[in-house]
Amino acid sequence: MKSPYAVMRSDLEFWSVIKVIFKSVWFEFKGRVILFFLFASISGVLMTIAPKLLQEIIDGVIGGVFLNNSFWKLLLFYGVCLLGGELGSFISWQFSNFIATQVEDKWRYAALGHYYNLYLSWHDSRDSGSMGNKIEKGGSAIYAMMHELLGAQLLISLITLVFVVAYSFWLFPLIGLMIVVPIPIYVIITYFLSKKIAKGQARLNVLSELANKTLYDGMANVRSVKAFGKEIAETLNYARKWTAYHLFEYIVERWWFVQGFIQKIIEISMRTSVLAYCVYAVFNGSLTVGQVILIVSYQQMTFAPLQQLNQLFTRLKRQVKKTSRLFEIIAEDDKLKDVPDAVDVKELNKEILLDNISFEYSGKVDALHDINLKIPVGTTTALVGKSGAGKSTLALLLMRFYDPVQGRISFDGIEFKKIKRSSLRQQIAWIPQDTSLFNRSIKENIAYGSPEASMKEIIAAAKLAHAHEFILQTSKGYDSVIGERGVKLSGGQRQRIAIARALLIKPSVLILDESTSHLDSETEKAISESIRTLHHKTTQIIIAHRLSTILHADQIVLLDKGRVLAVGRHHDLLKNPVYKRLYELQFH
Numbered sequence: 001m002k003s004p005y006a007v008m009r010s011d012l013e014f015w016s017v018i019k020v021i022f023k024s025v026w027f028e029f030k031g032r033v034i035l036f037f038l039f040a041s042i043s044g045v046l047m048t049i050a051p052k053l054l055q056e057i058i059d060g061v062i063g064g065v066f067l068n069n070s071f072w073k074l075l076l077f078y079g080v081c082l083l084g085g086e087l088g089s090f091i092s093w094q095f096s097n098f099i100a101t102q103v104e105d106k107w108r109y110a111a112l113g114h115y116y117n118l119y120l121s122w123h124d125s126r127d128s129g130s131m132g133n134k135i136e137k138g139g140s141a142i143y144a145m146m147h148e149l150l151g152a153q154l155l156i157s158l159i160t161l162v163f164v165v166a167y168s169f170w171l172f173p174l175i176g177l178m179i180v181v182p183i184p185i186y187v188i189i190t191y192f193l194s195k196k197i198a199k200g201q202a203r204l205n206v207l208s209e210l211a212n213k214t215l216y217d218g219m220a221n222v223r224s225v226k227a228f229g230k231e232i233a234e235t236l237n238y239a240r241k242w243t244a245y246h247l248f249e250y251i252v253e254r255w256w257f258v259q260g261f262i263q264k265i266i267e268i269s270m271r272t273s274v275l276a277y278c279v280y281a282v283f284n285g286s287l288t289v290g291q292v293i294l295i296v297s298y299q300q301m302t303f304a305p306l307q308q309l310n311q312l313f314t315r316l317k318r319q320v321k322k323t324s325r326l327f328e329i330i331a332e333d334d335k336l337k338d339v340p341d342a343v344d345v346k347e348l349n350k351e352i353l354l355d356n357i358s359f360e361y362s363g364k365v366d367a368l369h370d371i372n373l374k375i376p377v378g379t380t381t382a383l384v385g386k387s388g389a390g391k392s393t394l395a396l397l398l399m400r401f402y403d404p405v406q407g408r409i410s411f412d413g414i415e416f417k418k419i420k421r422s423s424l425r426q427q428i429a430w431i432p433q434d435t436s437l438f439n440r441s442i443k444e445n446i447a448y449g450s451p452e453a454s455m456k457e458i459i460a461a462a463k464l465a466h467a468h469e470f471i472l473q474t475s476k477g478y479d480s481v482i483g484e485r486g487v488k489l490s491g492g493q494r495q496r497i498a499i500a501r502a503l504l505i506k507p508s509v510l511i512l513d514e515s516t517s518h519l520d521s522e523t524e525k526a527i528s529e530s531i532r533t534l535h536h537k538t539t540q541i542i543i544a545h546r547l548s549t550i551l552h553a554d555q556i557v558l559l560d561k562g563r564v565l566a567v568g569r570h571h572d573l574l575k576n577p578v579y580k581r582l583y584e585l586q587f588h
């Protein structure tokens with residue numbers, strides 16, 4: 001069955017957004033929704049009966065009926081109505097609040113889950129700041145929307161409105177008319193103003209995303225900011241964008257005020273004219289004092305729902321706009337998702353084959369061109385070449401972060417596209433060039449891919465990666481928290497943690513994208529030594545910047561401008577002038 005949290009398009013109309021949200025509410029909380037309506041209706045009816053009872057009590061007292069049986073009954077009934085009304089409203093609020101929080105959370109998680117799943121080139125052209133903002137604002141908007149639509153107040157107001165209008169007409173048609181006539185005026189004015197406000201709101205959302213993008217981008221790069229003395233410049237940069245947001249917010253707020261003020265003018269004129277007419281009618285003898293009190297209190301009860309209904313639309317539009325921004329993430333098609341009959345793979349048994357593959361990033365053609373390569377099990381393949389040759393790109397394709405635009409990659413004869421992503425990544429571990437670690441403890445970072453690993457296994461992996469010693473020297477050892485993206489560690493230490501993390505999942509293929517300068521030659525040698533002694537079946541793909549680490553490799557692939565120039569062992573490749581030059585630059 002299709003998930004109620006899937007959205008196919010992000011450009012949905014107002015009502016379609018509300019429909020999508022309500023579908024998910026109904027799917028998940030049918031029982032609670034029914035109970036909500038039940039209690040809210042009971043409350044609405046009791047609240048409207050109460051003023052009628054008050055009128056009878058007052059008219060009775062004025063008419064001389066006092067402290068008799070029916071008086072006490074009326075008084076008791078009056079109290080019960082008021083109390084019951086409050087209780088019903090409270091209980092229904094509990095239901096609606098529960099539904100609102102739950103629905104908000106489910107949509108937030110659905111969006112975040114989908115965000116993580118989406119293919120890498122989608123992420124490449126988005127920034128996490130504004131995506132986070134979409135989820136944050138969208139989630140809150142869904143909560144607010146639920147409160148508007150499943151608010152006990154709205155339902156109670158509607159019930160009151162119908163009841164009051166009907167009763168006023170029955171009692172005194174002219175008063176009924178006086179109460180009803182302003183309603184369409186309200187609605188029309190609000191309709192036009194709320195359109196304007198909603199447009200302004202859309203612009204406000206864009207402005208706030210722009211400001212947040214600047215904020216997060218600057219904060220994430222605090223070291224560069226400081227290195228270039230840009231502290232004030234970055235603050236001003238953010239201030240400019242945030243001020244633009246706030247200045248525009250003043251304008252939108254002003255529209256809100258204008259709308260509210262016009263509504264008040266209508267309300268006050270209606271109130272005073274009805275009151276004037278009532279006073280006239282009392283002198284006339286056609287209304288009792290009790291009835292006047294009834295009309296006045298009903299009138300008050302009419303304005304609350306009218307105002308609420310009017311503002312409700314404006315607010316709903318604002319919330320729907322924000323919700324659509326969250327939908328933009330959910331509606332994005334995950335181009336690399338598992339096909340329905342995707343299979344699991346076990347350890348590599350034979351080979352990984354790259355068959356005539358080409359790849360281009362959006363806006364960058366020919367990142368890789370016509371690559372044919374066979375990586376037999378248990379061997380070490382080294383990728384070498386100048387900066388920008390396409391080495392890291394090839395590693396990303398082997399992780400299936402991207403699909404080639406042409407050709408196919410297969411794992412023991414099974415095409416990558418037919419393998420479950422999670423299963424493939426259980427077999428292939430990747431140590432990226434620019435290691436990114438979490439601001440969590442060293443232990444958690446190493447166990448990231450295998451959370452069930454025991455402490456013994458974690459330490460063993462750290463020892464293999466030559467990280468154990470320096471970990472023990474940190475203040476809390478394996479429990480030390482390493483700062484955002486691992487800033488409290490040196491580049492080489494970060495990479496060793498990343499190596500331990502990769503080794504712990506016991507991959508059958510290990511891709512090491514050597515960072516250019518992080519390791520000193522001694523540690524580098526020790527690490528390649530321990531990687532070499534890994535399980536004999538571990539297939540290694542090493543992207544080497546220093547040829548000293550890969551002189552022993554079974555095959556060295558020389559890449560240049562996205563093409564394979566030569567493949568062979570070290571002494572064969574020395575015949576190739578490009579390789580020879582790379583080699584000579586490093587050893588002479």
Ligand SMILES: Nc1ncnc2c1ncn2[C@@H]1O[C@H](COP(=O)(O)OP(=O)(O)OP(=O)(O)O)[C@@H](O)[C@H]1O
Pocket residue numbers: 124361362364367385386387388389390391392393394433
């Ligand atoms: N996400 C991306 N979007 C667009 N172009 C990219 C992206 N990543 C890399 N490129 C481009 O693709 C080409 C190959 O880059 P790649 O990172 O594979 O080089 P490399 O061989 O690993 O270089 P280095 O030795 O500097 O790490 C480069 O020209 C680079 O600018």
Ligand SMILES: [Mg+2]
Pocket residue numbers: 391392393433513
């Ligand atoms: Mg690279």
